[in-house]
Amino acid sequence: MAMQAAGTDRPATIHDIAALCGVAASTVSRALSTPDRVNIRTRERIQAAAAELNYLPNSQAKALSSGRTGAVGVLVPDITNPFYFDLIRGTQLQLKAAGYTQLLVDTEESDEVEASTLEQLRKTADGVIVAASRLTDDALLAAAGKAPLVTINRDVAGVPAVIIDTPSATSQALDHLISLGHTRVAYIAGPLTSQSSERRWTALSEAAQDRGVEVRSLGPFAPKTQSGAAAADAAVHSGVTACIAFNDLIAIGMLQRLRERGIRVPEEMSIVGCDDIFGADFCNPPLTTMASPIEQAGRVAVSMLLAKLNPLAGGGIRTRSVMPTHLTVRGSTAAAPAPSTAP
Amino acid sequence: MAMQAAGTDRPATIHDIAALCGVAASTVSRALSTPDRVNIRTRERIQAAAAELNYLPNSQAKALSSGRTGAVGVLVPDITNPFYFDLIRGTQLQLKAAGYTQLLVDTEESDEVEASTLEQLRKTADGVIVAASRLTDDALLAAAGKAPLVTINRDVAGVPAVIIDTPSATSQALDHLISLGHTRVAYIAGPLTSQSSERRWTALSEAAQDRGVEVRSLGPFAPKTQSGAAAADAAVHSGVTACIAFNDLIAIGMLQRLRERGIRVPEEMSIVGCDDIFGADFCNPPLTTMASPIEQAGRVAVSMLLAKLNPLAGGGIRTRSVMPTHLTVRGSTAAAPAPSTAP
DNA sequence: TTGAAAGCGCTAACAT
DNA sequence: ATGTTAGCGCTTTCAA
Numbered sequence: 243m244a245m246q247a248a249g250t251d252r253p254a255t256i257h258d259i260a261a262l263c264g265v266a267a268s269t270v271s272r273a274l275s276t277p278d279r280v281n282i283r284t285r286e287r288i289q290a291a292a293a294e295l296n297y298l299p300n301s302q303a304k305a306l307s308s309g310r311t312g313a314v315g316v317l318v319p320d321i322t323n324p325f326y327f328d329l330i331r332g333t334q335l336q337l338k339a340a341g342y343t344q345l346l347v348d349t350e351e352s353d354e355v356e357a358s359t360l361e362q363l364r365k366t367a368d369g370v371i372v373a374a375s376r377l378t379d380d381a382l383l384a385a386a387g388k389a390p391l392v393t394i395n396r397d398v399a400g401v402p403a404v405i406i407d408t409p410s411a412t413s414q415a416l417d418h419l420i421s422l423g424h425t426r427v428a429y430i431a432g433p434l435t436s437q438s439s440e441r442r443w444t445a446l447s448e449a450a451q452d453r454g455v456e457v458r459s460l461g462p463f464a465p466k467t468q469s470g471a472a473a474a475d476a477a478v479h480s481g482v483t484a485c486i487a488f489n490d491l492i493a494i495g496m497l498q499r500l501r502e503r504g505i506r507v508p509e510e511m512s513i514v515g516c517d518d519i520f521g522a523d524f525c526n527p528p529l530t531t532m533a534s535p536i537e538q539a540g541r542v543a544v545s546m547l548l549a550k551l552n553p554l555a556g557g558g559i560r561t562r563s564v565m566p567t568h569l570t571v572r573g574s575t576a577a578a579p580a581p582s583t584a585p
Numbered sequence: 586m587a588m589q590a591a592g593t594d595r596p597a598t599i600h601d602i603a604a605l606c607g608v609a610a611s612t613v614s615r616a617l618s619t620p621d622r623v624n625i626r627t628r629e630r631i632q633a634a635a636a637e638l639n640y641l642p643n644s645q646a647k648a649l650s651s652g653r654t655g656a657v658g659v660l661v662p663d664i665t666n667p668f669y670f671d672l673i674r675g676t677q678l679q680l681k682a683a684g685y686t687q688l689l690v691d692t693e694e695s696d697e698v699e700a701s702t703l704e705q706l707r708k709t710a711d712g713v714i715v716a717a718s719r720l721t722d723d724a725l726l727a728a729a730g731k732a733p734l735v736t737i738n739r740d741v742a743g744v745p746a747v748i749i750d751t752p753s754a755t756s757q758a759l760d761h762l763i764s765l766g767h768t769r770v771a772y773i774a775g776p777l778t779s780q781s782s783e784r785r786w787t788a789l790s791e792a793a794q795d796r797g798v799e800v801r802s803l804g805p806f807a808p809k810t811q812s813g814a815a816a817a818d819a820a821v822h823s824g825v826t827a828c829i830a831f832n833d834l835i836a837i838g839m840l841q842r843l844r845e846r847g848i849r850v851p852e853e854m855s856i857v858g859c860d861d862i863f864g865a866d867f868c869n870p871p872l873t874t875m876a877s878p879i880e881q882a883g884r885v886a887v888s889m890l891l892a893k894l895n896p897l898a899g900g901g902i903r904t905r906s907v908m909p910t911h912l913t914v915r916g917s918t919a920a921a922p923a924p925s926t927a928p
Numbered sequence: 929t930t931g932a933a934a935g936c937g938c939t940a941a942c943a944t
Numbered sequence: 945a946t947g948t949t950a951g952c953g954c955t956t957t958c959a960a
Contacts, residue, residue, distance in 0.1 A: 253708065255953055266931045271955060281929055300708050302648040303953035306936045311645065321674055324863060327665040334664065334691055343709070346689045348677055365596070365643050366686070467867075494867055520667060524810075524837055526869035598937055609947045614939060624945055646937035649952045 254295035262291045274299070301343075313343040314547060315363040315370040317356060321348035323465065323491065324519040325536070326373065329394065332540025333371060340548055342368075351464075353377050353435065360385050369547045371540075372396065376435045390550045392543045395438050402550070402561045404543045408438060408516055409445035411532040411567035415486050415514045416449050416457070418530070418569055423578035424455075424484040424512065430473045430496070431461030432488030439488050442516070446486065458482070463492055470495015478505060483512065483578045490515035490522045490531055497525055497574065508576035518570055527573030534567040597638035605634045617642070644686075656686040657890065658706040658713040660699060664691035666808065666834065667862040668879070669716065672737065675883025676714060683891055685711075694807075696720050696778065703728050712890045714883075715739070719778045733893045735886045738781050745893070745904045747886045751781060751859055752788035754875035754910035758829050758857045759792050759800070761873070761912055766921035767798075767827040767855065773816045773839070774804030775831030782831050785859070789829065801825070806835055813838015821848060826855065826921045833858035833865045833874055840868055840917065851919035861913055870916030877910040 256270040263270070265284060273280045273288040280288075291297075305311040316333050318326045330346060337344045345367055349356040353376040363370050369390035375382055379398045385391055386401040393403040419427055429446050432439035443459055450457040460476045463469040465488060474496040477485045487493035493515030500507050507513055507527055515522060518533035542563050549559045599613040606613070608627060616623045616631040623631075634640075648654040659676050661669045673689060680687045688710055692699040696719040706713050712733035718725055722741045728734055729744040736746040762770055772789050775782035786802055793800040803819045806812040808831060817839040820828045830836035836858030843850050850856055850870055858865060861876035885906050892902045 257953080267953090268932080268955080269930055271953095272930085275955080279929080284929085298705065298708060300649075300953050302645050302654065302708070303936090304955080305645040306643075306649050306938090307953075307955040309936080309955095321677065322670040322863070324667065324670075327667075331664055331691065343688070344690075345686070347687075348674065362641065365641060365645070498867055520665070521864040521867065524841055524864065524868045526867065600937080610937090611939080611948080612946055614937095615946085618939080622945075627945085643937050646952090647939075649954090650937075650939040652939095652952080 253300075254292075254297045255300070256297075258295055259288060259291045259297060262295065263287050310368050311366060312341065313345050313367045314544070315345045315347060315359070315367040317347050317349050317359060317370065317372045317375075319349055319351045319356075319374050319376060320465070321346070324521065325489065325491075325517045327520065328537040329373060329540040332537035333544050334540075335537075336541040336544035340544070342548075349376070351376060351433070353381075357381060357385075360389075364389050368551055371543045371547060374436060374438065376433070390547055392547045392550075394539060394543050397437065397441075397562075402546050402559075404539050404546065404563045404565065406438075406534050406536070406539055406565045407567045408532055408534070409441045411516075411534075411569055412442045412446045412486060413449040414569045415530075415532060416446060416453065416455070418571065418575065419484045419486075419512060419514070419578075420453055420455060422484075422512065422576060425578070426482040426484075427455065427457045428477050428480055428482040428485045429457055429459045429461075430463060430477065430485050430487040430492055431459050432463065432465050432492070434462050436465075436488070442486075442488070460485075461488070463488065465489050465491050467491050467495035467498070470497070471499040474499035474503070474505075477511065478503070483510075484514070484575070485511070486514045486516075488516060490517045490519045490529060493529055493531070493574075494521060494525050497527070497529070501526070508574055510579055512575040512578070514569075514575060522570075523572065530569070530571045530573070530575040532567050533570045534565050539565045596643075597635075597640045598643070599640075601638055602631060602634045602640060605638065606630050653711050653894075654709060655684065656688050656710045657887070658688045658690060658702070658710040660690050660692050660702060660713065660715045660718075662692055662694045662699075662717050662719060663808070664689070667864065668832065668834075668860045670863065671880040672716060672883040675880035676887050677883075678880075679884040679887035683887070685891075692719070694719060694776070696724075700724060700728075703732075707732050711894055714886045714890060717779060717781065719776075733890055735890045735893075737882060737886050740780065740784075740905075745889050745902075747882050747889065747906045747908065749781075749877050749879070749882055749908045750910045751875055751877070752784045754859075754877075754912055755785045755789045755829060756792040757912045758873075758875060759789060759796065759798070761914065761918065762827045762829075762855060762857070762921075763796055763798060765827075765855065765919060768921070769825040769827075770798065770800045771820050771823055771825040771828045772800055772802045772804075773806060773820065773828050773830040773835055774802050775806065775808050775835070777805050779808075779831075785829075785831070803828075804831070806831065808832050808834050810834050810838035810841070813840070814842040817842035817846070817848075820854065821846070826853075827857070827918070828854065829857045829859075831859060833860045833862045833872060836872055836874070836917075837864060837868050840870070840872070844869070850917050853922055855918040855921070857912075857918060865913075866915065873912070873914045873916070873918040875910050876913045877908050882908045 260267040273285045373394040375396045515529045515531035518531045522529040602613045603610040616628045716737040718739045858872045858874035861874045865872040
């Protein structure tokens, strides 16, 4: 279809185009990157030649000389956690739309992997989006000082962030449980290094105090279905009638364990999850959980990052964006059992 | 902690190291990339200086001069399909272990996106792994001719591939259903462009002929839970007592729809899925499905690709690898209903 | 508006 | 074993 530079099969460069048009390579470069700084007629000749030769710019070379790589790193703690699917899709779509490439990295829930990835990305990427960071505040702040960075679900002063407002949804969840007659509720905590988990617990215990009900924190537990068994056992042992879990993964694991133990949900124990991940609607029983526009959160994070990278806009750069969350009630919550089993 | 080149804050280069050690830049390059071609004492000095200066090689520059990028593209049709989670994790782990970076791209089930991505990756990546390609055989073969490429679940002569042997598992599934007394079975087909779906249907219809039972193909359906409703309706209408679905996504969607319609699974309709994705074990009822070592498939694909990239080994390069699959029986299949509802 | 020339940081012959 | 010298393909001064 397209002609190739005489006799060769290697991809065309700006020099091939320059030769074909009888202009200098630098003119080609300009015609392609800053079209308005070149005579319209030569520009058109060049663009035609580029198309003809099937020219594709070499991003490595571009990066080397310009300092910009056209790539953005996206760090998630666990790529197999369904919570991140939509987030990843959101960032990917928005990045692609802006002509950026997404570098997705699974940091394996490890602060060390996260830190070294961040370091290595300073060369490779123009900026980075970090979801659910396991780093300390100081480390994150330092990283944000060295490269454009936006966090998701991690609030550190001075670091732009997209926050999914699960803490307030947690209070909604508590109200829901109270309205069903529950008075003893457990919070099933996530990893110690998860700020989300901490913030939810804070919100929850404050709300509980306001409402005069008892909540206790159990855990920490790893955010995986496998942790659900231990969490369920701990919950049963603690004598609560309802649990609010750090996330749906744990909640679903609890559902499985309770079923194994013959403890009926929601009759004997109510469970609330968080995130509304894939599976929350078809597990057994379907999970009451807190939902939010995750894909949109990814898009917003990208927008915030790109705003920093291309500070062309007149308006100030938004530095913090809160995504709303709401409770989605399904079959895993119901009226509290009569207090016959009380100690 | 580490000293920086006098007065500056920009990342150290091999020139900084060279200056510090009083050697040429090329010696530094060698000491770092091919340590055995340099005097052990100078090498150690250089390595010490590199550590001291906190040196990090610039992969762009490396790529530009060496032609190798150190990156491998991984293309999947839909990043939110849980089937790909473990695959992606497998490729990521294996690539990282070999010092490569993974470029993950969601091709959105589109052959055009896939083709253009492939083209753009020729510059950006040293090779590419394509899962469940939506391209034609010719296009795929052409792509494989231009760059090192390994497919997953796509068998084209001349293109290295990792094949997950679901076709044979499909026969197992049929035998399972037959042993439960089913005689009318439907295959719920996936996308027309999916070779996997085609191969499963072929295997299934041959097996059915052997066993003297009736199977029919319904569809095609998009590989998403939302397609399950239409698939379930079609299955019920067709009068079969059991279905083998293209994948678990569709199967789970069918489960939901049948439940809505008040059709009991497995009493009135048995369902078999494929892939054993996240959720297959906790849906309601738990799904009988075909499982295989997906993460390992990803690792194998990477190994095959890297073998092509670094043809140092003596042995021949394996060009086709088949991953075993087995049936995992859960609650969604049971004895066929008495043929009272027959037309 | 365009061209010439100097790199970006690194690798890879080619000398020594 | 090490230094010298060219580039890789592009952007970006600086002149013209």
